[in-house]
Amino acid sequence: MATLRITQRRSVIGTRQAQRATLRTLGLKKIGQSVEREDSDPIRGMLRSIAHLISFEEIVETPPAKKAQAKTQAKSALKTPKTEEKPTGKSTAKAASETKARTTRTRSSTTRKTAAKATARKPARKTASSTGPERSGAKKAE
Numbered sequence: 773m774a775t776l777r778i779t780q781r782r783s784v785i786g787t788r789q790a791q792r793a794t795l796r797t798l799g800l801k802k803i804g805q806s807v808e809r810e811d812s813d814p815i816r817g818m819l820r821s822i823a824h825l826i827s828f829e830e831i832v833e834t835p836p837a838k839k840a841q842a843k844t845q846a847k848s849a850l851k852t853p854k855t856e857e858k859p860t861g862k863s864t865a866k867a868a869s870e871t872k873a874r875t876t877r878t879r880s881s882t883t884r885k886t887a888a889k890a891t892a893r894k895p896a897r898k899t900a901s902s903t904g905p906e907r908s909g910a911k912k913a914e
Contacts, residue, residue, distance in 0.1 A: 774811040778819065778828040780804065787825065794818050795825065 780800040784792045798818060799807045809815050811830065819828055 773833075775808050775831045775833060776811050776815065776819070776828050777806055777808050777831055778826055779806040780825060781827050782825045784825070791822050791825065794822050800826070 778798055778800065780795065780803050783803060784795060795801075798809065798815075808831070819826065
């Protein structure tokens, strides 16, 4: 049977009491903590109810191979070196420069949007001459 590795990704602050209880039932106490549980319908139901707080992955257990087969496979893996083919040519360099240019454009437009929002939020400052009479508490002489 498969096993699930469940990791808590978000804080329980601001969540409902039932969701906190579900996390405790699974054995999760801290952000980043992982536990392994058997894959079953009740566990899947719990995961569905707190899906926004966790991440999980299915771990498939493979049955242990016979010792003779394992040794043969290990030897054959050692004998055949794995060679990685590196793509060469201008197409790779061109693709990298296009990706970099696209990323730069995205960042600059995001920065512009952020700057525009910041200036829109700030109220215009009033100067002393534009506010009219001084507000120092002194009464106006009539």
